Amino acid sequence: MALSKETIAIIGCGAMGEALVRGLLSNGLVKPDQLRVSHPRSERRAFLDEHYGIRSYGDNSEAVARADVVVLAIKPQYFDEVVSALPETLNPHALVMSILAGIRIDRISSALTNSKVIRAMPNLPAKIGAGISVWTAAPEVNEAEKLKAATLLSAFGAEIYVSHEGDLDMATALSGTGPAYAFLFMEAMVDAGVHLGFSRHLAFQLVCETLRGSIEYAASTPEHLAKLRNYVTSPGGTTAEACYELEKGGLRTVLSDAVWAAYRRSKELGEP
Numbered sequence: 001m002a003l004s005k006e007t008i009a010i011i012g013c014g015a016m017g018e019a020l021v022r023g024l025l026s027n028g029l030v031k032p033d034q035l036r037v038s039h040p041r042s043e044r045r046a047f048l049d050e051h052y053g054i055r056s057y058g059d060n061s062e063a064v065a066r067a068d069v070v071v072l073a074i075k076p077q078y079f080d081e082v083v084s085a086l087p088e089t090l091n092p093h094a095l096v097m098s099i100l101a102g103i104r105i106d107r108i109s110s111a112l113t114n115s116k117v118i119r120a121m122p123n124l125p126a127k128i129g130a131g132i133s134v135w136t137a138a139p140e141v142n143e144a145e146k147l148k149a150a151t152l153l154s155a156f157g158a159e160i161y162v163s164h165e166g167d168l169d170m171a172t173a174l175s176g177t178g179p180a181y182a183f184l185f186m187e188a189m190v191d192a193g194v195h196l197g198f199s200r201h202l203a204f205q206l207v208c209e210t211l212r213g214s215i216e217y218a219a220s221t222p223e224h225l226a227k228l229r230n231y232v233t234s235p236g237g238t239t240a241e242a243c244y245e246l247e248k249g250g251l252r253t254v255l256s257d258a259v260w261a262a263y264r265r266s267k268e269l270g271e272p
């Protein structure tokens with residue numbers, strides 16, 4: 001009920017913006033007439049209007065006018081260009097949520113002359129309601145507004161509040177970028193299966209179900225991941241041989257370096 005009376009404007013209704021619309025409507029958190037979205041392409045706006053029964057705009061300023069909650073879902077590289085025109089029509093009491101990688105709360109607040117800012121980092125599985133969003137809030141955001149933010153993010157899947165904004169850059173590198181690491185790992189496993197002689201379809205099915213089951217098993221037990229790995233690793237067996245090659249190839253180091261690189265880039269994106 002936290003959003004039952006709110007008018008919500010989503011600026012930049014691309015993949016993540018549409019995922020938010022879909023989640024809000026499918027979970028009954030809002031009604032279509034509560035949603036306004038913006039997108040520069042007319043054919044995209046026509047699709048959103050027809051498919052979801054919402055109102056779409058080509059002008060961002062028009063979309064945010066009289067909105068109670070404004071979600072910034074644009075690319076971080078376009079932040080300055082897009083937000084420069086918003087203060088003209090933005091409700092000064094609106095709750096602003098940004099899902100832009102790297103852009104800090106103080107920069108958003110200054111650009112919009114609005115102190116009620118939420119910063120969140122969802123990830124790609126939000127498109128099917130299975131995402132994880134890490135978020136924080138400016139000091140001026142009260143508890144009722146935090147509840148609205150949590151409810152909004154629940155349309156993406158799970159949500160975790162953190163008290164330190166610096167955690168958002170770390171979340172960007174780990175969970176925000178994380179699906180790409182998983183997909184790359186899956187792609188490599190499928191290719192290896194094809195090299196062994198499986199069809200690509202069968203290799204893909206084996207990899208998906210293996211990882212799905214492994215993740216669900218790991219999430220269901222408090223045991224350390226290393227202990228779970230040891231359950232599969234018999235002395236002198238096939239798993240021991242495979243893990244030896246992975247360690248020799250520097251899997252841990254390469255993955256750690258990748259996460260750190262994403263973290264550094266997130267901080268760079270936040271610079272004016």
